[in-house]
Amino acid sequence: MENKKTDKGGSNRRNFLKLGFMSSVSAVAGASLLSNFSLQDEEVVESGEKLRLLTPDGKIVEVDATNINKYPEALVTPEESRIGIPNRKFVMVIDLAKCKNARKCVEGCQKGHNLDYNEEFIKVKLMQDNPETSPYWLPKPCFHCDEPPCVTVCPTGATFKRDDGIVLVDNDRCIGCKFCITSCPYSARIFNWGHKEKFDDKSQPYSPETSLPAAEGTVMKCDFCPDLLRQGKLPYCASSCPMGVIYFGDKNEDIVTNGTETVSFSKLISDRGGYRHLEHLGTKPNVYYLPAVNRQFPLERGFDVEPDIIDRYKDVPYVQDMKSRGEI
Amino acid sequence: MNIENRKRELAQEFSPLLEKTTKASKIWMGFLIAVILVGVYAFFVQLFKGHIVTGMRDNVVWGIYIINFIFFVCLSYSGAFISGILHFIHTPWKNSVSRIVEIITVLSLIIGPIFILLCIGRLDRLHYLFLYPRIQSPITWDIIAIMTDLIGCFIYLFLTFIPDFAILRDNSEKAAKWRQKVYKYLAIGYQDTPTQREKLHKITGTMSAMVIALAIVAYSVLAWIFSLTVQPGWNSSIFGPYFIIAGLYSGIGIIIIAMYLIRKYYHLESYIRKVHFSGAGIILLVISLLYGYFTFSEYFTRWFSHKIHDADLLDTLFTRYFWMFIFANYIGVLVPIVILFFKKFRTVKSITFAAVIAVIGLWFNRYLIIVPTLETPYIPIQDTRAEFIHYTATWVEWSLSLTGVAAFILLFILIMKLVPIIPMSGIIDHERGQAKRKKSIK
C-alpha cells in the first residue's frame, strides 16, 4: 500500500519535475533564440566604415577602419594641389582586348569617391567604329589631356592642369557655369545638380585630390586618384579590375602596371599599337588604348549585367541585331 | 517759329502719356507683375532645391536659360548697331523710332545677363569671376564685353534723354512735384544753348560710333563662346558674322513689333507712320535674305561634306527636331521674305506679322544651335536615365523665360512714363533744320 502511494506520489513528482524541466529548458532556449534574432539586427553595420577584428581573448569587436588617407597630416589643400607630384607625368593604358564589361572599375571608383549608383567618373561605353567590325567595350575615364579644352575655357581657374599631368577641379572655386562640360569632347565631366546629404559630410577636409566631399552646383570628374598615388597605390579603377585591363604609371620612368604585370610603357604602346581617342582634335590625351584584337572574351560576356545597364546600349547596331534575334 | 512755344506745345502733347495711366494699362501692368511674381517663386524654388528642378542634365548642360540669354543679348546688340547707324543717317523719319531702338538695347542688355545668372550653379561665388579671372576664357571676354556695352549703351541712352528732360523741366508746372524734381535733376542744367547743343552733339556722335563697334565686337565674343569649342555643330568659322546677322534679324523684328504696339496703344499714328513700317520692312527683307543665306550655307556645308559627326547632328535635327527645324529655318525665313518682297503685301499689319514670325523663328533657331549639339557629342551618351539623353525644359525654366519677357515689357512701359517715346528734341531739331533750309533757299 505504502509502496503504491510512494510510487504514485513518486511518479506524480516525476511528471511534475519533467514538466517543469522541459518548460524551463524550452523557455531558456526560446529566450536565447529570440535574443539571437535581436542581436542579429543590431549586428548589421554598414560595410566599408568599420573593421571586424578578433581580440586576443577571442572576442569579435568593431573598430573604425583607419582613414585611408591618414588625414589630417596627409591633407593637400586646394592651393597645394595645383602644384602636383614632382617629376612625374602620369599616363594610363587601357587594354581593350581584355575588357569584358565587368564594371568593377566603375564600382571601385564609385566606392572610393562616394558616388551614387548612376554617377560615374569612369564610364564603360560600347563602341562600334563601323558596321563591319565587332564592337568593343571602352572604359573611359577623364583623359587628362596635355592641351585640355576644359582648362582653357574655365573663367575662374577652378580647373587646372598640374605639372604631373593631372587635371583637377577645385570645388571651392568652381562657380558652376558648366562651360568646361560643354567644351570637353570626351564627355568626361559630370555636374552636381541638386543638394545631396553626402555633401554635408565634414569628417574629412576638402581636397581636390580626393574630390571629397563634393559640393552642390560644381563640376566633378575622374581625378587619377592623386591621394592614392602619393601612397604608392594604384587608382581605384586599376586596382579593382579583375582582368588587369587598366595599366597606370609614370611616363617619366616609362613603367606602367596593372597591379600584377609591370611593363615598359613605350614598349607596350609600340608593340601593341597603342592609340589615343579622337587624336585629330588636338587635345593630346594621356590615356592610351590598346586595340581590341585577339579578344580574351567574346563580346556577349559583357551583357551579363543589370537590365537597366544593357538598356543603355540600345542604339548600337550590334545590340539591335542581338535584340532582333532575341538574345537579350 | 518760336522754339520755346513749340517746346511747350510738344510738352503739352506728350505729358498725358507720361502722367496718366489708363485702366487698361493698369490691368496689363498688373498681369505682367503677376507673371513676374510666378517667376520669382520659380527662382526661389531653383535656388533652394538646386538646378535639379530644371531640365538640364549632364549632357545638355545649357538649355533655355542660355538660349534666352543669347536671344536677349542679340536684341541688344542689334539695337545698339541700328541706333548707332540711325544717328549718322539724316532722314526725317528716323526720329520716331530712335528712342524705341535705344530703349530696347538697354533693356534687353539688362534682362539677358539675368538669364546667365540663372544658369550658374553657385551664385554665392560670382565674385570669383572678378577675383580670379582667366582671360583665355571666352566667358571672361563676354563678361567684360557685356559690362562695357551696358555702360556704353546706358550713357548713350541718357545722352539722348537730356534735351527732353530739359523741355519737360521747363514746361511741366502742372505735373507732380516729384516729377519736376526728377526732370530738373536729370536734365543736368541743359539749356539748349548753341554751345551746349554742340557739345552734346559731339559726344553723342562719338558714343554712337563706339556703340556700333562695341556691338559688333561684343556679339562676336558671344558667338565665339560656341565656335571656339571643338563640338560638332559649333566649331564653325562663320559663327561670328552669322550671329550678328541673326541678331539684326530679330532686333528689327522686335523694333517693328514695338512700333506696332506703341502706335496702337498710345495712339501715336501721326508719328509712327506707314513709311516707318515700310522702311523697317525693307531692312527686314534684306536682313532676312542675308540670314537665310548664312543659315543655308551652314547646313548645306555640313550636309554636303557629311563628316560622321555632322551627319549625326543633322540626323538629330531632321528626326527629333523636325518641326522646329522647319519652322525656324524654312517658315521663319521664307514667310517674311514673301510678305516683304511684294509691295502689295506690305501693310502695317502684315509687316508686323512677318516680324513676329521672324522673332519666333529666330528663337527656335537659337534652340537648334544649342541643344542638338549637346545631345550628339563625339562619344555617344549611353545613359540609363531618359532625362540625361534628351532635354526637356521644365516649368521652372519656362516660367522664368516668360518672366524675362514680362519684365522687359514692364520696364519698357515704366520708361515710357518717364520720358516721351517720341523724342521731342528730335522733332525740334528737325523743324529747326527745316527752317534753316527755308531761310537759305530764300
Added chain:
Amino acid sequence: MDKQREKNLLNKLELSNLITLEIMKSKKYTYTIITSLIIAFFINFNGFSQELDASNYRMRLSLNSFKQSDNSRMLEVSFIGQNKEDRKDKLPVFDAVIKYYNEDNLLGTAKTSKEGIAQFTVPEGQNYITDENGYINFIAKFEGSDGLDEDEDDIQIKDLFLELNLKEVDSVKTVFVKGFTKDSTGVKTPLEGVTVVVSVGGMLSKMKLEEVIIEDGEFEFEFPTDIPGDVNGDIMVYSTIQDSDDYGTVVQSKSVNWGVFKNETVKEHNQLWSQAAPIWMYIVLTILLLGVWANYLYTVIYLFKINKEGKEIDREQVELNTEL
C-alpha cells in the same frame, strides 16, 4: 548565414530536449536534471553570445621569412581566423602577442596589427642554431587565451646570401647575381636550381628584367639601356627569390646611376590652358578696354561741362531777376 544559425539553434533545442528525455529515462534523474540544466544553460549561453566569440572561425597562423637587402631577416606572421562555413569571411586577430623562437631561443616578440600581421626583424649578425643539414628552425607561437587556443607555426630556412653587383664591363652595363650558402666553417656552397628575378623599381611596382633559374650559384646579363630611372638617373635594381621552400623570400637591392632620364613634363607658360595667358591677349585686351573706357571718360567730362554751363546760365538768370 541566418538560416544556418537558426538551424543550429533548433538543433540545439532538439538536442537539449533529447537529452532531457534520455535523462528522464534514467533513475538518478535529479542529478542529471541539474547537470542537464547546466548544460542547457551553457548551450544557450553560447548561443546567446554566438556572434561575439570566435567558435565559428578556424584560426590560421602562418610564418614566413623575408631576408632583406641589409641581410636582416624579417619574420612575418599572419594570424587570421577563417569562417568555417564561409571561406571568404576572414577575421584578423588584433594585438595578439606572437613569440618568435629559433629552436628554444626566444628571438623576440611582436604584436599583430589590424590586418592580423605581426612583423619581427632579426638583425644581421644573429647566431642561429642550425640542424645537421644547415637549416634554421623558426617557430612562431601564440600562447592561447581564454577565447583562443594556443597556435604555432614553424619553418625551416637555410640562410642564403644573395649578392647583386652592377658593373660596366667593356662598356657594356652588366648585372651580376651571386647566391651562396655558408656552412658553419664558412665554406660557401653555390646556389642551384632556384628562380631569381631581377627587376627595377618604379613608383608603384617593380618591373621584371630577367627571370633565371640560377645554376652554379651565379649568373649575369646585360642591363637594358632604355630605362629612365628617377629624376637623377638613379635606378634601384632588385634581385629577388620569392617564396622558396628552402630559403623563404630573399631580396637584395642596389641603386645605380644608369638611367637615361628624359623629363617628359613640359612646363608650359602663356598657353591657352596655363594660368598665365598668351602675352598678345593681354595686349589686345588692354588696348581695347583703354580705348573704350577713355571714350566713356571723355563723354562724362563733357557732360559735366554741360552741367557747369547750365549752372552758370541759371546764376545769370537769377542775377538778372534780382536786378530787375
